[in-house]
Amino acid sequence: MGTITLINNETGEKFDFDLINCTRGPKAVDFSKLFERANIFSYDPGYGSTAGCESTISYIDGKNGQLLYKGIPVEEIVEKYKFTDVAKLLITGEAPKNEQESKEFDLELRHRAFLHEGLINIFSAFPDGGHPMANLSSAVAALSTFHFDHKEMDDEEDYQTMARRIIAKITTLVAFSYRNSIGAPLIYPDVSRSYVENFLYMLRAYPGGRLKYTLKGEEEISALEVEALDKIFTLHADHGQNASTTTVRNVASTGVHPYAAISAGINALWGPAHGGANEKVLVQLEQIGDVKNVDKFVAKAKDKSDSFRLMGFGHRVYKSYDPRAKAIKALKDELNKKGITMNARLSEIAEKLEEVALNDDYFKERNLYPNVDFYSGIILTALKIPVQLFTPMFVIGRMPGWCAQVMEHIKNPHARITRPRQVYLGK
Ligand SMILES: CC(C)(COP(=O)(O)OP(=O)(O)OC[C@H]1O[C@@H](n2cnc3c(N)ncnc32)[C@H](O)[C@@H]1OP(=O)(O)O)[C@@H](O)C(=O)NCCC(=O)NCCS
Known part of the structure; x- marks a missing residue:
């Protein structure tokens, strides 16, 4: 293992720090004991040069414009896999091995898309015209009270249930928060439709479950529309330690319910410098x-x-x-x-x-x-998605990534509460 020497030019003191070899990209210097040993802090506002965690989920090579999910280039991912396959890849580490496994996972998500009736009441408390991102983060925080058991997860099955539940329900939450914001009646999930098609259905259908009726008949959701939205979701599925993912990890580091951490991530994503x-x-x-x-x-x-x-x-x-x-x-x-x-x-x-x-x-x-x-x-x-739903589209796409990241964080026995220092310049 290499080291790096830090010399304090004021005192002449020298400190060696270990270099960490990353499997891809530049090495990192382990400054976790910098304060303990040298009595100084590192200063990096915006964390442009700081790695806050170890991760194996996605890798970005910013210089060469490369993005990998679990080591696979995103260009290959988008051609080879459906969004739900990518979700499985990110949360379990393995994509479905064949068409059957892929369909079974999609079907599992469809069956998990229903919300507790009590949670649905939350939407009627929001004003018409409210921004769906505000409604969504509140609804996701509230989801934690309906599935409180995920606060403590003992085994992989518990983690998977937590992740699959929110990946499945986020489409329903987005559709409901939007329909509520325009005063339209809610359309419940249709399990006969695939994950992505069902989302478009919940957005577009009329009461009774019929799609727009025209002189040519019912305007069915086309396979091309589903494929297009599927690819957009896939391209948003994970992206290293961006602001919202970092928020999810930081909030999770205090030991809260994972859905509370994800709700915080939704708020971080809302900003125009990020997903907004x-x-x-x-x-x-x-x-x-x-x-x-x-x-x-x-x-x-x-x-x-x-x-x-x-x-x-x-x-x-x-x-x-x-x-x-x-x-x-x-x-x-x-x-x-x-x-x-x-x-x-x-x-x-x-x-x-x-x-x-x-x-x-x-x-x-x-x-x-x-x-x-x-x-x-x-x-x-x-695809007839209203503009105020664009950032919620990002939320659906990023949900598997947030789930994978929150699981990686909680499972890491060495993860500590996030607690940065400050450069104090006050009185
Ligand atoms: C994404 C973003 C927040 C990155 O911010 P950052 O890494 O902190 O970069 P900075 O804000 O320091 O920008 C570096 C320089 O480029 C300029 N710059 C960055 N993005 C710019 C943009 N979209 N338009 C014009 N100038 C821009 C800055 O003014 C700064 O110029 P300076 O060096 O003369 O001061 C920033 O590029 C941005 O605001 N983009 C527009 C919002 C957006 O598309 N966000 C989605 C990101 S996926």
């Missing part, structure tokens, strides 16, 4: 309005006296093209060809924005590329 960016991207594309205004908005984003930022651009870790953005852009073009028509005006503005930004020195010098949120909203709009 997908909603803001669409709002911004509408604000730009026309391809001829792109240059003006790019100039605004570069103006340091203006707080305006191009939403869907930039990333703490990716310093090259986000592989998820690449896959989502390709999906947009593919769907367009296959008959799910994108909004041409918004699509054109987005592509022009990307082209101008990628050729502009400001963006080049700062390695600002489109991220996962840049093109996803255009596809979600084409």
Whole structure:
């Protein structure tokens, strides 16, 4: 094992610290005993250079634009697996071995999608027009009281029940929180439909379970729509120690119910610097309005006296093209060809924005590329998902990742409560 020497130039004291060999990526220096040994803290606001945990779930190579789930490149994952397969991969470490196992897991989730009737009452307490993310985080926190047994988990079966339950129920919670927010009656899960199709059904159906009726008959949910949404969920399934995942782990580190920790993660995801960016991207594309205004908005984003930022651009870790953005852009073009028509005006503005930004020195010098949120909203709009549901879509996609991360954290006997220090500058 290598070491690194820290020299205090004020006192001349020297301290050796072990280097940890990660299986991929740069080494990490073990500073856990820095304070004990050297009586100094490390200072890293935003944790840009700090690893807060060990993990085996997902790996990001920001320089080369690579993302792996359990060692498999996300480009391969999205072609090979359904979202529910990916969920199984993340929470158990193994994807379904064959079609039968894949169907059985999907079916298990469908049967777990129902909510306790008592929990459903919570939605009527929220005002019409409330943001679904607020309703959702409250409902997920409340879910912990309905499944309180997950507070203490003794064996793998307990962990799996906890994870599968919330992965299954999150689709129902999203659909219910949205329908409640617009005053529409709730549509219960239909177990005959697959996980992703059932979600679209709960969003779209009319009382009685019928889909929109047109002169051509009932507007069925198409296999292409299901496949598109499935891929979007898959591309959001896990992403290292981002702000919401870190929040989930930090809150879990105090020993709370895992659903309380996940509820906190939902709140962290809501912010526009994180998952809330997908909603803001669409709002911004509408604000730009026309391809001829792109240059003006790019100039605004570069103006340091203006707080305006191009939403869907930039990333703490990716310093090259986000592989998820690449896959989502390709999906947009593919769907367009296959008959799910994108909004041409918004699509054109987005592509022009990307082209101008990628050729502009400001963006080049700062390695600002489109991220996962840049093109996803255009596809979600084409799938008739309302804009206020974009961030809840991210919640559904990220749920297997949060579950895997919270399990990894709780199971680690060396995990400690998160308790950073501060650089005190007060009186
Ligand atoms: C994602 C994000 C929060 C990363 O933040 P970060 O790692 O802390 O990076 P910083 O905020 O320090 O940005 C570095 C530089 O790039 C600039 N920058 C970053 N993102 C920018 C954007 N979207 N538009 C314009 N400038 C941007 C910053 O102003 C800063 O410039 P400076 O060095 O001249 O001060 C940031 O890029 C952002 O706000 N993006 C828009 C929101 C978004 O799409 N979020 C979803 C992420 S998946």
